Amino acid sequence: MKELEGLQHRLIEMLAALQTFTNEHGLTFFLVGGSALGAYRHQGFIPWDDDVDIAMMRSDFEKLEACMQKQDNRLGEFVYSPVENHIIPEAPIGYLYDTKHIAHGYENTAKIDIHPIDGVPENGFLRKVQMISALIYYLSEYRNPVKNKGKKIRNISKVILAVTPDFMFDLYMRMTKKIFTSWSDKDSKHICSLFGVAGYKTEVMPRSYLMPLKESPFEGKTFLVPGDTHDYLARLYGDYEKLPPEEERYPRHDIYMMYQE
Structure with missing residues (x-):
């Protein structure tokens, strides 16, 4: 969708900046949810998607929060919202916000959702x-x-x-x-995005669906995705190859309007 291009371009800039930061600190994130589906089906964004979902294993996620705190939760032009001190009350995951349009409120600017992944008993x-x-x-x-x-x-x-x-x-x-x-995110046979939108019972899955991670093209760049892409996407979406009805193919937020040239 043409009107989303500005927003999606900005989200890729944010992903690239976060990738550089995590690589420098020995941390790993990977695309999940709709972003992982987009990587598989479109080698980039789902055409009508207006956000990015990534995940980190709990141990890396806690290190990310500590690293961000040391630099006042800033990453260049972007600001990190830690779990227990959110800029906007949200689910207990991490958020990276663009500061480009914060004059209109953080709810009206690009963001990346960062989901911690925990071990499951x-x-x-x-x-x-x-x-x-x-x-x-x-x-x-x-x-x-x-x-x-x-x-x-x-x-x-x-x-x-x-x-x-x-x-x-x-x-x-x-x-x-x-x-x-x-429960250890490294040793548990099952893992879960405890605050994922699909709910606990669906989000619980074998750790082997994720690990080892693999590389995937995404909007001309390369990011990590769950290693067992088929089972991971089928767990969350069922028949993930099937496109939704045309009337459901629209962005869920209006923030893309801020990024139109």
């Missing part, structure tokens, strides 16, 4: 413990009802918010993070 009961602790962490950090997780989860989150005193949220965050990050 094999025991069914412990998986419920991990899922619930991640939900409580989400609520404690975001302080708003959970979105995109279904009506039942949203209603439960409203109740938790209603009965929890404000001073308890910081304690909840410390306790629950220790719980849901207890």
